Amino acid sequence: MTEFIVKRLLQAMLVLAVMTVLVFFGVNVVGNPVYIFASSECDQPCLDAIMRDLGLDRPIWEQYWVFIGNLLEGDLGNSFTHGVPAMSLIWERLPATLELAFTALLIALAVGLPLGVAAGLRPTHWTSRLIMSFSMLAFSVPIFWIGLIMIIVFSVSLGWMPSVGRGDTIEVLGVDLSFLTLDGLHHLAMPAFTLSLIMMAMVIRLTRAGMREVLFSDYIKFARANGVREGRILSLHVMRNILIPIVTVLGMELGGVIAFAVVVESIFSWPGVGKMLIDAIAVLDRPLIVAYLIFVVIMFVFLNLITDILYSLLDPRVRLGGNAS
Amino acid sequence: MTGGSDENPVLEVRDLNTSFLFPAGEIKALRDVSFEVQRGEIVGLVGESGSGKSITGFSINGLLSPPGQVVSGSIRLHGEDITGLAQAQMRRLRGAKIAMVFQDPMMTLNPVLRIGLQMGDALRAHKTLSEREARARSLAALEEVGIPSAEDRLDAYPHQLSGGMRQRVAVAIALLHAPDLVIMDEPTTALDVTIQGQILALVQRLCRERGTALIWITHDLAVVAGIADRILVMYAGRIVESGTVDAVLDTPAHPYTRGLIDSVPSRRHRGGRLQQIPGRMPALADIPEGCAFQPRCTRATQACLAPQEMRRDGGRAVRCCHPLEELPA
């Protein structure tokens, strides 16, 4: 197990190294870094100063080492508009995004699993077709459009739901959380549901496909041949097998969800890192943009790593390795 | 009725017809299958793959995969008709009265659940037991099938056991509730020859000790010769010949049985040319009305195109109008 984690950790490091190279060259070769780090009012002498400041007169590999050195110290520059280190802004905004993402994950599982099981049990029934159509729609329709319709229906027309902000928050261990207050939950519901749709569609598909595969497996037939009750078979014998791919995919998708949170946060004005990015792009706060991108890439690589480990914990064939036969 | 003793048989199958009802049409998998199994008797069900052996097994324990369905006929367990039983009632019989072991031990046990849990679930399906009682009984069952360091195996996952060990576990699970009837669906086909022999001996011993009736499904005549009391030969969804092992193997009456026996290499015919049955079994979707073996049969005549009746004589029966051994029609 330790060996497995070490191996995965090394792989993650490799990917990170590759990504920093890509981002570095993206910033330094494709775009002019002077313009990325300079504010829009910067004139020629100011540009030259920044050039020297950034060490652009030095060879490219040396620049890369400086970049990596700063990165390792967590120094990604200061935000133009806020005048504070970009990383501190990200840490400040991250809890809101994570709260949104995890709530979405929870909704996706709570709704997607039962629907997927239903569709898998009776694949030709009309309810199953309905569920699969819903899944296709949720998967292909852009989520900003769904969020928009929800605002029109539930906020503008019916006036039931607030469409902006987090609502009341409670501070827990120095972190503001919405889901602990009624008003916060009220604000959280629509953005979280909107964000959950893609994952929900995925959970439905995976569950249904897993059900079709596992239900006809010999081991389920054997459990039935031994008289094990259907409820027990579904809730444990089938579910344990299905959950393995679902957890894997959801873990990998969580990064995608945080990326897609950009869309949902800007529709619902949810004050997370995604909204921050769009605001930063609007005012060309370049250090903040770069900081966000690198932060998300790092987080993404580690999410994949954690997913791998979680997957191995769930599946004994991976966890215990080797095959006796 | 023919065959066996006077007492009520454990299993009595009469004119069983099982079909797969596809939207595009019906495919008849079993046609007029009739046989019975006595207490303590071991019956070998022999045939090529696709002949309907496994479907016979799943028809009996009610686990046919849809759209498979018993269309007509009756299945009686100790004289009681279980053909139309609801799934909830069938569940009470499965494992408790009728158990089944499958072909591939690699696929029979749930890969993500510990052996102990799977055994415990099978135990608690029919008995209320505490965690400790279930564990103790599972342990005893594993020891009975000859699994070394059984205590550790309870906490193991299936992939940590060899194929032979897994099949022993499957046998142990099937016998947990001392069922009256065990259906073994080619349980040794996927195993090495030496392991095959061990499993064969194990199952034979356990069933003899407990008086368990056993249906051993196989395509391997050598296995049947070693273990069974009686043989049922299936071809294209029908039983074409039945009788005691000695009678059927020594003096086969159906040309198909003859062909099967001749295609097994044996010491007696060493050096001689191995006989083959020409052609192949027809797909279930297009089985002729008359004898299904007729297109491959060297003895076929016009008479074979008509539906064939079972001809019986004491314990023997054959579905052929030109049998190799004459039985009265």
Place this chain on the structure above:
Amino acid sequence: MSGVAAPARPAPARGVWREFLRSPAAVAALATFTAFCLIAIFAPWLAPQNPYDLAQVDIMDSLLPPGSESWGGDPYLLGTDGQGRDMLSAMIYGIRISLVVGLASGIIALAVGTIVGLVAAYRGGWVDTVLMRIVDLQLSFPTILVALILLVILGRGVDKIIFALVVVQWAYFARTVRSVALVESAREYVDAARGQKLGHLRILFGHILPNCLPTMLVVATMQMASAISLEATLSFLGLGLPPTRPSLGLLIANGFDYLQSGRYWISVLPGLVLLAIIVSANVLGDRLRDTLNPHL
């Protein structure tokens, strides 16, 4: 265990079209999609107004609801937006841009991915390993994140968003084509072609590629839908296309500001069109997969 096979379903090449037409949903989707393509092609003749020509747009006509008339007396069938643009014209041109971006990025990505996939499958060895590692790395990042990074670096523009969408999509084509090509190149006819000492290119493009086409068609249809959706999302965020060339996504974004005041048409109408395009492309892709039956 002895199983029973379902009655074999014949799928001859000629029957595919007839089989395709047997689904009413697929026919409706095909009709819808074709209609949008025609609208895109003939946009300049269909639109009552050229929304790019500022001389034709009157700011006095802004935010008129559907069915209003302009100062000059021309009807605005679907109303106007915040700048006084005729929504109908803006949407017709928006469809054009959305489809052009979706199709162009899809075709380029298809070409790049196909070449990479074919080379990987045909050459095998370290070439295959390296190419597929790159593909895996690319696919492990969410599409929107990659597109976001690229557009932040590159800025706005039709060419830039097409480039970003190609980068996002090529790996998917490459992987699909490789897996199909691997199966195909193991078949006897490829051995036969090799035996006849045909050139590599001849084998690749003359023998393996044609057999990959059904799968590629299905993947391309689905990818085009997701490319259009992604472009709309990026434009909605203000990252994709310049405001002077509004795609459907940008039109929706423009209308978003007026949503709270009940001027729903500016967002909802282009949104419905976008929905129709994406759903019809997906239904088409689904149906193609069912009838062509590639192993995806």
